[in-house]
Amino acid sequence: MTGFERGLRTAKGLLLPVFTAALLSGCVVGPDYRTPLMVVPATWSDRTGTKPAKPAELSKWWLKLRDPELNALVEEAVAGNLDVATAKAKIREARASYRQSAGALAPSLDGSASATRNKSAATTSGSNSVYSEYQAGFDASWELDLFGANHRAVEAARYGLDASQEELRSTLLTLVGDVASNYVQARGYQTRIALARRSAASQRQTAELTRTMALAGTATAADVAKAMGQASSTEADVPSLEASYAEAVHRLSVLTGRPPATLVGRLKRPTQIPTPRLPIPTGIPADILLTRPDVRMAERQYAQYTARVGQAEAARYPSVSLTGDISTAALKLGDLGKNSTIGWSFGPTLSVPLFNAGQLLAAVDVAKAQRDQYFIAYKSAVLTALEDVENTTVSLSQERIRNGKLASSAKSYGDAARLERTLYKAGETSLLDVLDAERSAYSADDTLLQSRVSIATDYIALNKALGGGWDGTIDSTSPEVVDVGAGPRLASSTQ
Incomplete structure (x- = not known):
């Protein structure tokens, strides 16, 4: 064993007991986090009966819309959406920050080495000398974290990682809901366009019949103009519906991470408006504390900023660091590591904040105020979640009632329009x-289609309000940008 190795072992033998004692005597300051107890209603306001509420069925809720194209688009959006990619990058950032904070709890060790060629100044006799000098060594330091500043930082980073994971879940929830809503809207516009064209064609037939009757002297030119005008008015609805349909398709394409026109050809063939299976169980209000990712994220952020209060508090207390170094220096390379060339030192360094004009205390107050803001944000998230469920439940329930009335109205107006046309051909009505009658029938049918879209949209909104999103596996470890040739290399003059 060389003298250098013996010196290093001696230093370690002296330092390790001190490190162990410091760890055992360490403590943390500041408040310890406790999950807040939120008072929520026992049942939803529309709950009737005494039977226990069935838990919400949130896993892949969009499958109940029974549309394979929608199911495929959801899968594609989860894989390609840019907001999801950003949320995954934030998770990687939070993981790295956590590792970085955890690294502060361990000692640091740096190595150094040097070789110099020296020339001494001339002496009074006019002589000088040229010689080489070699040096190698290790420097170690360790902050003992007696009052838990670093431990609180690690705790805050861990909560921050949890929050970033919940942010990804929240992004996925919003994404799935947006894909489903825009898809339903697109199919709704397609169906309404087809209705407008059918109605306009029927109204054109009435206009042609009126033209024939005018030639026979049983109708006037004014009657022909009125009939043609109504047909043109109905046809005028088509361009605005086409524009809205295109916007919905473009949004769907972007949500899947592709250029706006990508899905135009794929969705060109009209299909029926997706119809959900109703009613759906909504569970109890307390469930949203666990199922809503925005609520869970707000709770994790509150925990994170509670830990930061302790971190700021610890800065007001003394800090102790242990530092040590061992080095060897010689004029010949072969002499390095010999006992006569080894030097070492170690010892604690104490730092005590004596006067800082109240800055450290102010930092604690800042951290507490930030903690309070996130606590309020958590309470607000809970109330917003409760409000969302209550609103969407009422909206869906009332829209279903309205849809039944609209269906009856559309049938009656359709029957009336057919009867009026028959009577008109026989010359028995004006x-x-x-x-x-035709205008009323078209309006009633169009309103009924819009109601069907609203029912599906309310169903989507209710599942989002309950916390239903993507529950599959998401890989957040792969970076979006893969660096090539990032290792050490000669710098280019063109860079």
Whole structure:
């Protein structure tokens, strides 16, 4: 064993007991986090009966819309959406920050080595000398964290990692809901476009019949103009519906991480408006504390900033660091490590904040105020979640009632329009009655289609409000940008 190795072992033997004693005597200051107890209602306001509420069925809730194309788009959006990619990058950042904070709890060790060629100044006799000098050594330091500043930092980083994971879940929840909503809207616009064209064609037939009757002297030119005007008015709805349909398709394409026009050809063929299976169980209000990712994220952020209060508090207390170094220096390379060339030192360094004009105390107050803000944000998130469920539940329930009335209305107006056209052909009613009946039938059918879209949209909103999102596996470890040739290399003059 060389003298250098013996010196290093001696230093370690002296330092390790001190390190162990410091660890055993360490403590933490500041408040310890406790999960807040939130008072929520026992049941939802629309709950009737005495049977226990069935838990919400949130796993892949969009499958109950029974549309394979929608299911495929959800899968594609989860894989390609840019907001999801950003949330995954934030998780990687939080993980790295956690490792960085945890690294502060361990000692640091640096090595150094040097070789110099020296020339001494001339002496009074006019002589000088040229010689080489070699040096190698290790420097170690360790902050003992007596009052838990670093431990609180690690605790805050861990809560921050939890919050970033919940942010990804929240992003996925919003994404799935947006994909489903825009898909339903797109199919709704397609169905309404087809209705407008059918209605306009029927109204054109009435106009042609009126033209024939005018030639026979049983109708006037004004009647023909009125009939043609109504058909044109109905046809005028098509361009605005086409524009809205295109916007919905473009949004769907972007949500899947692709250029806006990507899905135009794929969704060109119309299909029916997705219809959910109703009613759906909503569980109890307390469930949202566990199922809503925005609520869970707010709770984790509150925990994170509670830990930061302790971190700021610990800065007001003394800090102790242990430092040590062992080195060897010689004029010949072969002499390095000999006992005569080895030097070492170790010992504690105490730092005590004596006067800072109240800055450290102010930092604690800042941390406490930030903690309070995140606590309030958590309470607000809970109330917002409760409000979302209550609102969407009422909206869905009332829209279903409205849809039943609209269906009855559409049927009656459709029957009336067909009867009026038959009577008009027989010359037993006026053109105005026919036009009014056709206009009412078209309006009733269009309103019924919009109601069907609203029911599906409310169903989507209710599942989002309950916390239903993507529950599959998400890989957040792979970076978006893969660096190539990032190792050490000669710098280019063109860079």
